[in-house]
Amino acid sequence: AEEMINMSRKVCIVGGATTPFDYGPTGFESIEGGAAECVRETQKDVPDFSLRDLDLMIYSHFSVHFGHQLCSEWIIHDHLGLVGLPHYRVENGGNTGGSALYAATLAVMSGYHDVVGIVGWETMDSVSQSQGSEFIALASDIRYELLVGGIYPIYYAAMANKWMKDNNVTEEDVASIGAKNRNHAMDNPKAQWYRNEHRNITVDDVMNSRLISYPIKKYDCCLMSRGVAFLLVCSEEYAKKVNPDHYVTIDGMGLSSCTIRAGDRLNFPGWTERYGPNYPEMTEFGACRASAEQAYKTAGIENPLKQIDFGEIHDAFSTSEAQIYKALGLADTENIAQFLRDEQTHMHGEIPMNPGGGLMGYGHPVGATGIMSAIECYYQLAGLIPKKHLSKKTEVPDANCGIVNSHAGTGTSISNFVLRRH
Numbered sequence: 001a002e003e004m005i006n007m008s009r010k011v012c013i014v015g016g017a018t019t020p021f022d023y024g025p026t027g028f029e030s031i032e033g034g035a036a037e038c039v040r041e042t043q044k045d046v047p048d049f050s051l052r053d054l055d056l057m058i059y060s061h062f063s064v065h066f067g068h069q070l071c072s073e074w075i076i077h078d079h080l081g082l083v084g085l086p087h088y089r090v091e092n093g094g095n096t097g098g099s100a101l102y103a104a105t106l107a108v109m110s111g112y113h114d115v116v117g118i119v120g121w122e123t124m125d126s127v128s129q130s131q132g133s134e135f136i137a138l139a140s141d142i143r144y145e146l147l148v149g150g151i152y153p154i155y156y157a158a159m160a161n162k163w164m165k166d167n168n169v170t171e172e173d174v175a176s177i178g179a180k181n182r183n184h185a186m187d188n189p190k191a192q193w194y195r196n197e198h199r200n201i202t203v204d205d206v207m208n209s210r211l212i213s214y215p216i217k218k219y220d221c222c223l224m225s226r227g228v229a230f231l232l233v234c235s236e237e238y239a240k241k242v243n244p245d246h247y248v249t250i251d252g253m254g255l256s257s258c259t260i261r262a263g264d265r266l267n268f269p270g271w272t273e274r275y276g277p278n279y280p281e282m283t284e285f286g287a288c289r290a291s292a293e294q295a296y297k298t299a300g301i302e303n304p305l306k307q308i309d310f311g312e313i314h315d316a317f318s319t320s321e322a323q324i325y326k327a328l329g330l331a332d333t334e335n336i337a338q339f340l341r342d343e344q345t346h347m348h349g350e351i352p353m354n355p356g357g358g359l360m361g362y363g364h365p366v367g368a369t370g371i372m373s374a375i376e377c378y379y380q381l382a383g384l385i386p387k388k389h390l391s392k393k394t395e396v397p398d399a400n401c402g403i404v405n406s407h408a409g410t411g412t413s414i415s416n417f418v419l420r421r422h
Contacts, residue, residue, distance in 0.1 A: 011108045012239035013419070014232050016048060017376040019042035021192045021363030022225035030077035031072060034228030035275040036121045039080065042230055045384075047300050048242040049232065051080060056086040056113045059121030060100035064137045064365035067123050074117055086346035093139045095255075096120065097229075097370020098406020098415035104233040107419075114235045120372075121228040132224050134172045136366075138407060141260050153221060153317070155410050157213035159262060160319035162285035164215065167333055169322060171215050173340040175206035177318035178219045181354045182345050186360025187394040192223045192363035201215060206318070219319040225363035229371035231378075239422075252299030252418035254291030262270045262410045286409040288327035292416045295403075296329075299418035304329050304403070308418070310351060310380060310396040312373035314407035315358040320344075324405060325353075328416070347394065355380065355394040370406035374417070377402040381421040 019034045025325055028034035043049055058071035063210050069075070074087045085186060092099040097120050107113040124132050137151040145155070164170070167216045183200045185191035201219065209218035262282045271286045279287035281327050284362050292304070311328075315321040322340060330351060331339040347352035356376030370373035372389055379388050381402055385395035396402075404417040 009109050010236040011105045012236050012247045012422070013250065013374065013378045014234055014239045014243040014247045015042040015046040015270070016229065016231035016371070016378060017045070017084070018368065018372050018375060019227050020190045020191055020195060021225045021365060022195055023192065023224055026226055027083070029227065031067070031121050031123065031228060032076045032114055034121065035076045035230060036079060038228055038230035041100055042232060046243045049313070051082065053115045054082065054085060054117045056107055056116045057082060057085055058100045058102075058118045058292075059087060059089040059102050060096050060118055060367045060371060061089055062091060062093065062096050062122055063135055063138075065138070066126050073093060073119070075334055076227050092413050093408030094257060094366055095408035095413040095415055096367050097291045097373070097416070098404070099255065099370075099413070101233070101370060101374055101404075101406070101417065102253060102415050104142070105250050107234055108233055115238050116233045116370055117226065118231045118233065118341030120334065120370070122228050122367045124365060125226045129224055141268065145261065153213045153216055153353035156317045156320055157216045159283050159323070159410065160215055160317070161201070163319070163323055166236035166283060166291040168337045169340060170337075171207065171276045172203055173201045173337060174220065174318040176340065176343065177315065178322045178360055179203050180207040181315055181358040181360040182219070184347070184394050185354050187389045188357050188362060188392055189390060191357040191361050192225055193357060193361045197347065206342045207294065216317055216319060222316045222359035222364040225364055225365040227365035227372070229368040229375060231371050239364065246384065247422055248378055248381040249422050250417055250421045251420050252297070252301065253292030255413070255415040255417065256284070256287040256290035256294070257413050258361045258411050260409060260412050280306040283323070285323055285327040285407070285414060287411055287414040288324055288405070288407065288416065289329070291414050292328050295418045297415040299420075301418060304353060308351060308401050308403050309399040310355060311353045311403040311405060312356055313353055313358070313419070314369070314373070315354055315360050316364070316407065319359070320407070321358070323354065324407070327354035328403065328405070347396075350359050352396050355396060370404070372395070374404045377404045381419055
């Protein structure tokens with residue numbers, strides 16, 4: 001199957017926007033109102049785009065538990081006046097947004113559709129943070145893991161503890177990621193961190209924040225959020241027609257899977273046949289590695305550290321962002337600790353990660369998150385950061401190639417996309 005991938009029909013992103021992200025009021029208290037605002041902002045950026053141009057809508061939504069409404073995408077669809085247009089909803093845990101983008105890209109690549117809209121959302125502020133953590137934990141195996149009190153910070157802490165020992169990485173090394181992403185968000189007015197705590201923080205602040213589950217502390221964790229995002233995916237012919245100076249191409253993508261229970265990864269034949277014994281063990285993200293390799297192959301990426309300029313990736317925890325660096329091939333067991341200490345993913349580094357703030361700074365309304373990452377990547381490549389952020393501080397200079405990463409479970413489903421300035 002890998003040999004057959006052919007992205008000869010170019011797939012493009014021509015626009016997109018999010019509401020502000022917050023745990024509480026964003027100014028758009030209905031999901032359909034939020035979706036309409038995102039479409040309006042996109043139309044301001046791309047005046048020649050009309051909703052009538054769409055020939056498919058894909059909706060990206062994780063959990064009906066937060067809103068109690070089944071098929072809530074139908075409400076958004078009606079509000080946007082899209083009756084008659086084909087639509088469906090994608091759900092794939094934390095990789096819901098990435099999976100929706102994967103589906104939209106396939107739809108355009110096939111030639112069956114030309115202009116696809118994606119709306120992603122979550123309303124996680126409808127419940128307490130502890131109840132929200134339980135809802136998210138329903139995406140682990142409730143017959144085993146949830147019954148013994150498992151929630152995701154615990155799963156990630158167990159992985160992180162062993163991963164850090166195996167890779168000689170310290171708590172301070174990963175704390176720098178938690179500080180980095182929140183500080184990036186201070187340049188982004190829609191970011192939840194900017195709208196709430198609104199301060200620059202240090203590694204010491206992360207280290208001194210409340211312990212959640214060793215070694216993970218409060219500021220090592222992403223934010224629970226309300227928010228909506230809209231992304232416009234299309235053929236190059238349409239892109240040239242409506243936004244010839246500001247479109248980007250999706251040159252490679254990959255989607256892969258791993259076990260729902262991390263303990264089942266030990267000597268799993270699907271990985272050992274591919275990567276040899278003792279991989280991914282319980283601490284490496286095999287699905288990230290496999291989907292990145294697929295995306296790189298299609299996009300002609302042989303040295304990701306040199307050929308990719310920046311990334312918007314799934315920093316559910318500062319520790320998992322570090323784990324993702326390895327899975328993306330940016331570092332290995334020998335040099336990952338030094339890679340972190342050299343701040344290679346800060347704005348002054350070799351490959352800045354999450355200049356938009358990521359899940360720890362911008363926020364993590366699950367169904368919208370992967371879409372937000374793609375939008376931020378699009379803004380960088382289309383030269384729109386000075387317009388969308390508060391300054392050029394978080395603009396990656398001369399960016400030509402970016403990676404978008406969307407991630408679910410304990411690494412159970414992961415997608416990667418290589419985007420380029422056209």
